[in-house]
Amino acid sequence: MNTLSRLWRLSTGRFGLIAVAVIGITAIASLFWTPFDPRSVDIAARWGMPGWPHLLGTDGTGRDILSLLMVGARTTILVAVGAGLVATAVGILLAALGALTPRWTREAVAVLIDILIAFPVLLIAMMISSVWGGSLWVVVWSVGIGFGVSIARVTRPELRRVRGSDYVLAGQASGLTALQNLRTHLLPNVAPVFIVQLSWSMAVAVLAEAGLSYLGFGASVTSPSWGLLLAELQQYLQIHPLSVVWPGLAITLTVLALNLLGDALREATDPTLRGRDAAPHGPRAIPHTTPGVVA
Structure with missing residues (x-):
């Protein structure tokens, strides 16, 4: 049974897969079609309640909220995937340098x-954005590097632990280079821990983008973003509270889906957790009994 099948058997995995697939399909579909032009302003239709033809209502300028959410999904996908790729590269590089190099290099790393992990990721992103200006690429690189350091801190001890295993030593004896050993033996064995950290980093990257955009340090005002939409609608919270629900709900579901998907991936790929599926279940299971002590 492959990893995808095991993942689908888990309720958290199904929810995560379905939610992430819906967000991805929505982002792709928004490239070709949206119910209304998200930039179209219709003062006569402003603050429309959910219904037909505006399924989620309209904002203070008459823009369709559903169309804005669909276009904003592209930003969410870009930030999550981009920050994940940067965090993966930084995390693997630092973890490998901190576990597989000579002692003085390991200690320096x-x-x-x-030192790097002492600086909050959001603070670093705000500092960089204040110098280079708010943009999605600044958010992607700052969040990716920040969480790459966090991934390296967790993955490095695991690499050092696996490094002393018999199969790794056997690979070295057979002539495998350090890079080949890393790719063949080390990374697959630390993958469960790495996957959880990476999914959590991607989820927090979505939150970071929304928070930075809300504060004015993230996406520019011309870029579609759930954080920007939330910031625009928040000032009318007491008058039109329902309009704020939709971008907030989209951010919440995305973060929840990424976290649950990461947990399910860990359970589906970790051999120690998979072993529980092979245990007998149901009335035919043989109970485990411990013999009593004979006096």
């Missing part, structure tokens, strides 16, 4: 990781 460990100190560097401890």
Whole structure:
């Protein structure tokens, strides 16, 4: 049974897969079609209640909220995937340097990781954005590097633990280079821990983009973003509270789906957790009994 089948058997995996697929399909569909032009302003239709033809209502300028959410999904996908790729590259590089190099290099990398991890990711992103200006690429790189350091801190001890295993030593004895050993033996064995950290980083990247855009340090005003939409609608919360629900709900469901998908992937790929599926179930299971002590 492959990983996808095991993932689908888990309720958290099904929810995560379906939610992420819906968001991805929505982002792709918005490239070709939206119910209304998200940039179209219709003052006569402003603050429309959910119904037909505006299924989720309209904002203060008459723009269709559903169309804005569909276009904003593209930003969410870009930030999550981009920050995930950057975090993966930074995390693997630092973890490998901190676990597989000579002692003085390992100690220097460990100190560097401890220094970098002391700075909050959002603070770093705000500082960079204040210098280079708010843009999605600044958010992607700052969040990706920040969480790459966090991934390296968790993955490095796992790499050092696996490094002393018999199959790794056998690979070295057979002539495998350090890079080949890393790709063949080390990374697959730390993959469950890495996957959880990566999914969590992608989820927080979505939150970071929304928060930075809300504060004015993220996406520019011309870029579609759920955080920008939430910031625009928040000032009318007391008058039209329902309009704020939709972007907030989209952000919440996305973050929840990524977290649950990461947990399910860990359970589907970790051999120690998969072993539980092979245990007998149901009335035919043989109960495990411990013999009593004979006096």
